[in-house]
Amino acid sequence: MRWRLWLLMAPALALLLATFAAPLGHYLWLSTQAQSVLTALKPQPIGVEQWLRLFNDGRFWQDTWQTLRFSAASVSVEMLLGLAVALLLDQPLRGRALLRTISLLPWALPTTVMALGWRWIFNDPYGPINRLLSGLGLAAIPFLSAPSITWIAAVGADAWKTTPFVALLLLAGLQTIPADLYEAAALEGATPWQTLRRITLPLLTPYLLIALLFRLAQALGVFDLIQVLTGGGPAGSTESLALYAYLNAMRFLDFGYSATVMLGSFAILLLLCGMAALAWRWSLRWQGGLR
């Protein structure tokens, strides 16, 4: 009987392996090859040369920094705002269900669709924000043309889209907290802030960490938004690792190096998520110690 169950799982598992494991394995091989226009697009083994190149590639490290900066800012904003929204939606209010759905709409829209919209909103000088500013007599903000600001605009657009996802996740977590805990706290005269710190946050920790892990992994791989909103500019200041890998493959036709970049990015992703997961383990133990 047992083997029949495995048979049922086989097609799905096969596709999963083909989608996730096989490409990574392929990249591993490809990163030891040179396959580009220079080699007439045929793979030539060159050992670790690609990796050396990666290590010395200023643009790669610049992009790493930019991606990390983007992810850190984006995830922080999303976690804070998401928590706020979740707390808001946790209250029994009229029209809560509709509000919840509406707040989820940003997440449901394709990134590229709204990125176009953001291009317009951030436009200097005709976008609504700058028009408002000029109407108030303030200087316009060059959202998409100043390297120091553009990445912040990207963070804003990303936060707009994914905060609802985080909020929904945290809301699910909030709703698992038994109401009597809050009632007991109220009886003891706890302030809202104390309730938040002593009850809500500790019990929400697993969900917070799941949301963090998910969003971190996704933010590190940001591609759609950057490509459509800024194209990596201005002057490559918003270029992300994923975009760099893409350019290497599609524009420079340097497939070997592209694979190397992607594996490098993946390694960084694993490292960061691994650290976050360890923090989770540690926090669970700490939480258990609190009891």
Place this chain on the structure above:
Amino acid sequence: MKQSGPEGFNGLELRELSRRVGAQTLVDELSFTVAPGEILALLGPSGCGKSSTLRLIAGLDPVSSGEIRLGGRNVTALPPAQRQVAMVFQSYALFPHLSVERNLSLGMELRGMARAEINRELEHVLALMQLQGLRQRKPAELSGGQRQRVALARALIRRPALFLLDEPMSNLDAQLRENLRAELRTLLRSTGVPVVYVTHDQHEAMGLADRIAVLREGRLQQLGTAESLYHDPANRFVARFLGSPTINLIERGSEQLGLRPELLELVEAGSPVPDGWSALEGQLIHREWLGDRVISHVRCPREGTLKVLSSTAAGGESLQVRWRQADALHFDAHNGERLPGSIGAQAS
């Protein structure tokens, strides 16, 4: 009970049936037979293996060793569908999204029975279980008792070769349980097939079954009629399991004496003890008045608290508890086995 040779026995037969999972033995070399039309109760505390045994008979779990034979053929290796058994689960397991009618007919439909025949069987069973008015309802709209009837109907409609019931009354309230017991017994006996009934409730077992098998940690402790188990228990465990209030046990050297509460008499402290009787002095610490009977808790200095069942309350605080020596059951203090030579009271 008809019993022909081993190949031809027409009921259910378990031979040295065992199920082991990892290091645990859930069912330990269990053997018994159930004749057609007979109801056998599997009785015991939680974890004694009664439900595990039932699942083995049904074919839901694999057997580690031993044989299950039904109607003369070896069904041990057959999947449930081919064993022609019907089972009523503790939770009834009615399909929540189907009407009562569909719950009953789904099996037959998928087996390819002719529509006319299905309808005939449906009408018959619906009438039998008095469910006609409820045929379109979904299980969620039924009461506990009604759901039980649907579960029974679903089992009956298959005209199985064996009936299995897993604590089907435990989800009903006490009053309903008592009222339904007689009805259920009549219904089950009328099917003419062997019935195995799992319960942890001794009253249910005693009231419903022809014979009772007491199980403990997967092993059969004793198999017999309710009377023989009660008056002639094979060991301390069986003696303690049957009987309410529980049998009193007092130490006597290397033996333990089992004293049924209803066989003890309460008299004034210090009364003279007649020949062939034994007695203990004690203090009345508590009395439960239960309408038709009284349970007196008497604390004796060395033996602990004895429970005495009588129809009226005994007067006084200092009492003497006494019994006919012939009424006492003797057990080995160490392993709980019943010692030969003590008969206990016979049914009068």
Place this chain on the structure above:
Amino acid sequence: MARLLLLLWSLGPMLWQLYSSFRPSAALSGVDGGGWTLDHYRQLLQGDPPFLTYLFNSAVVGASATALTLVLAVPCAYALSRIGRRQARTLTLLVAAAVAFPAVLLFLALLEVARDWHLANQLLALSLPYAGLCLPLAILLLQAAFADIPIELEEAALIEGLTLWQRLRWILLPLMAPAVASSGLLVFLFSWNEYPIALTWLSRTDLLTLAPAMARIAGSSVYTIPFGAFAAATVLGSAPLILLMLLFQRQIISGLTQGAIKG
């Protein structure tokens, strides 16, 4: 109040797009011209190819990806839920890890697959990688739903003589309809949203799905300011999804929430 802020924050950008889409380009560039116009929409709908083509393509890919995912995920989730704790847990953990994986990292390998197996510019072929990417979440959701069904129900059906296929068809799947709907919707949403793989597998303009089509529109005019057309495209591109969200809000939300809890 906070609720109002939330509403504004969520709807603001989209409402602005809606507003802009009806304003003539001149007005948008600040040159004073008032009025409303349907020109942008006309431009899109009559363009080459008409904008609705993209929506249609996305719908085709979405439907086929959803079907493929469900067909693969249901048996797998069933087996996982029945296979016993230890083995299930490791597999489930791996599957859960796959959910967080950024899909974009796969595009190169998938590009080569598309090339080697001539799958490029074939809408239905897209459902393969999409199904692969959506399987983890679908499996998690469906497995949880299977586990929620008391095993006695299936055992009763087993004793009644139902085969595995019959049990799935008549007992298990009907009881799991909400979870199946949620999973399907999430897959459909993903397909509409997906960009890098569609970008690399589809080059013919008339085959583009919505996401790469929007990107192409964005990239195509760098020096002019066709923001009215942009806005109209945004509105048209968003409309189906907004509709979907509103119609199926409960299923989508419960699907996400379940995914969170089981994660």
